[in-house]
Amino acid sequence: MRKILEIQKQLLPDLMEILKKRYNILHQIKLSELVGRRTLATSLGMTERVLRAETDLFKEQGLIESESAGMRLSSAGEKLVEDLESIVKELFGLTNMEERIREHFGLQQVLIVPGDSDVSPMTKRDLGLAACKVLRKVMGKDDVVAVTGGSTLAQMAEQMTSMSPMKTNWFVPARGGLGESLEYQANTIASMMAKRVGAQYRLLHVPDLLSDEAYQSLMQEPNIHEIVEFIRRARIVVHGIGDAFAMAKRRRVDQQTVDSLRQDGALAEAFGYYFDRNGNVVHKMLSLGLRLEEIQQMQVVIAIAGGASKGEAVHSVLKFGRETVLIIDEGAANVIVKILDAEEQTEVH
């Protein structure tokens, strides 16, 4: 059932909106039992004229009957609303969550794909696909896109296609090597994405840094300095979100640091920064590239994550809050919403 709507959505992108709108109208009529155009319009927040267009359609379809005192659902309409109820619920469960999360964190856009990446690998692919779509939409001429590493981003890179080569675009790693395995490194992903869409790319081949001195001396290197500057000109950054300890382990962080992370309540990781439950930065990997300041001022920050297991992490990164677009799956979304619910509960008491 969901599939059929997914399919239709591709051909009729605004199908869902219309469906929802019409359902709302019918629903409202049902509640009001007998209601006139004007009151209905104001209670739905639409102008009289557009509402009228809809009700005229409903009349034509025999879903409502209009008397001199107002309109009411016909029996067919009643039945339809009943049938719709369950569909709309399922349909807009995700949309509702999207809206809720979007509003709560003040994001520009939230996208939830059905499924749970923890369970089904297909969902991860969908996640990547959705991310590609978003990225394609926000990318303009000459844009520089910075990407991080991680399995989700790698998946996204694999899904990436473009109809016309984006010769004027650049892909760069958001930060230098962060100790991940080659295939999940930002460098790998940036170059892969660039190749797949016919864009250009520049890489930042630096090791993880252990000391400020190393940082300073590397930044003295003209060509390194130059590329870091280039990266900082990025208008768009795409990053994954990870569980702090899973990430630390993957990056083979030494035990001492892990302990300190644990002590600080680290929960999530994104672009080399570790966050605690409340979105505070509790640790950062020392490397070159984008710093938090730049990310905070970036025009488009796209975060991608999937799986119920990452829900908490996503929530904490969102709490830090510089993202503009969030792309997650249903599994993660459910967890996040549950956390929000809990927060509201405690607020009330």
Place this chain on the structure above:
Amino acid sequence: MRKILEIQKQLLPDLMEILKKRYNILHQIKLSELVGRRTLATSLGMTERVLRAETDLFKEQGLIESESAGMRLSSAGEKLVEDLESIVKELFGLTNMEERIREHFGLQQVLIVPGDSDVSPMTKRDLGLAACKVLRKVMGKDDVVAVTGGSTLAQMAEQMTSMSPMKTNWFVPARGGLGESLEYQANTIASMMAKRVGAQYRLLHVPDLLSDEAYQSLMQEPNIHEIVEFIRRARIVVHGIGDAFAMAKRRRVDQQTVDSLRQDGALAEAFGYYFDRNGNVVHKMLSLGLRLEEIQQMQVVIAIAGGASKGEAVHSVLKFGRETVLIIDEGAANVIVKILDAEEQTEVH
């Protein structure tokens, strides 16, 4: 799946058409493999500009890719078309049958409601409902509507409603008593319909006739003559279609006539006339009211029938062919289409 599509058809009738249009375009692109806007437009019979609007959308959705040599389906588009295939079939299977039957018999409109009256009584209700809708649409001011008897028509009468009273309309029986039980008689149905929509009605209380003499002498009666004339002024006739022998039995036709019907290959019955497989009239009930000539010249002839068991009968009456609107259910439609298929088969050989 079926249900959700039905709902959409009611709530988003225009979107379904768009869906079909877009599917057709994508399908055509798929067949052409690589094709330009103009050639595609002509092969689809649309102007270049509207096609362009569609293809632009497809591009935005990533369903097609455009090269300098033309457009082709992207892999996503390919997949979508595949998935759509079944949806469109389901969605427009009935539509296709409607169109096929409409064209084959040169009808003005064919309406197929999902389901089979033989199996589910709900379908019969839908049939009645659909008939009401059609009738409401074709009825104008001062129109006289002649109706026949039968269980389907009775069902229709029960479904009949109108938003505004049709004070200037008349309902009349198409023909005099044809030996049916009271509740299925044309008189009963005409009066019931009239009452339900606030219209007027006149009845024709005459028994079945046994002889020409009786016919002649009854027609001498001024008031009978007058009402028959009135009936013949009808612009619209709504009639059911029945299986010849079921009908004969219900009307308690004597054995001799039944035998003669069987000998003549009678198959179907409508408004008191019996038809054989090829749509020839093989027998007629002697009564007053509309004659075949009048029906043939009537502006709107609406035939209603439901159930696979009536498929053959409907086919033979259609073959006689004076209907303008046909309202059947899926069960009957399937049978009819099967007959048409068989006919085409034999034509080919």
Place this chain on the structure above:
DNA sequence: ACTTGGTTGGCCCGAAAACGTCCCACGTAA
């Protein structure tokens, strides 16, 4: 009997979207 507050359905008009049509630079095949 008369006001009041609501209804529907009709109408008008400016804005915006859709559309028909032509043109252009370009790639490609002959």
Place this chain on the structure above:
DNA sequence: TTACGTGGGACGTTTTCGGGCCAACCAAGT
């Protein structure tokens, strides 16, 4: 080279959409 078909752009026209208003009507309350 030529000839053709392509996608993309542009532009004036047509059609639709949407906002707003109004007449006729109705029911209820005064």
